[in-house]
Amino acid sequence: MTMDSSTQVQSFDWKHLFFSFEGRTRRSHFWIGWLVCLGAGVVAGWLPLIGAVISIALIWPNLAITVKRLHDMGHTGWLAAIPWVVGIVGSIVAISMMGFSAVMNASALENEDPAAIMALIGPAFGLFALMFLVGLGFLLWIGLTDSQPGDNRFGPNPKGL
Template sequence: MRGEILTYDDGPGAGLISGDDGIRYSFGRADLQQLTPVRTGMKVDFVPIDGAATQVIVVSQTARTVSAASTPGVAGSGSSFDWKTLFLDANGRIGQKDYWIGVLILFAAGLVLSFVPLINTIASIASIYFGVCVSSKRLHDMGKSGWLAAIPYGVTAVAVVLSAMTFIGGMVATGYGNDYGAIQGMGAAGAVWGLAFLVNLAFLIWLGVTAGQPGDNAYGPPPRPLANF
């Protein structure tokens, strides 16, 4: 059967084909019969089996230009980098590549702005929203609720409370003004923050290495790349 590539994300190696019969078929990297780079709009020939496209062969190397508006619910504008969708919209789905690009940009921006006190405070508040938008869309691509993006912030809030409690507890146990108590309290607080850091790091890596669902899910069709470079 003939069809056209609707979406393809190199990260998880998954995409969607619109068949000439009007049905959409999911496919993976293993289904490609050529080493030709796959792009949106390419014409292909494939064998449909139970809603999936197998033995996919590219029959036209020229990919037509497809605007985001032509497929409702698909993130991406087709420009070189759709930063507005990446950082300002919590809806839709993004792939692993766009997720890591978003994480690195937020980290680099935070590092640079940390040297500017007033701007750093404002940027830190704004980055919470930007980070939630990036993580939420990645969770959607995995078929999970975007509310899970609040986990790192919840872990941090718990760490603040527990570190304060352990520090004060250490001081009380040994008596105020006792240097040993202060050191003990600081050590316990440091352990709490260390554990919180590991949990948040594990969450970040989990989002970045878990492949998205190959076909449509409750949050929309497979994502188009937001960063086309």
């Protein structure tokens, strides 16, 4: 059974995509949802105060599309915690590294020597770059890996195959 594109757009369930952690979602629907969340996040970034609230609220739909995409690949939704844990732990370590370096080498900050300051915060920048690469790798993995064929424990294949 095939649907023309107008029927597919009409049957697209936005509420399920953004608010439900149940079932599976196709790669194309994942990317649509991800781009909507990204666009909303960019707009929210320009709004003082309310933008922070919107950004926090976007965590739920972002997790929902990620979990359903992992389900579609046959994996547990708990794998969505990987980039979050790496980001939180990495940020704590990086900020601690910068603070510890600043305390241990206070004279570098007093003299405002750019080379000394970069030596203090350089390793933290490397850690932030590593966190970015983990997040990007995770995004590409879930966004480009094909669906598990047939039904799985999370529901029927959304492609109908």
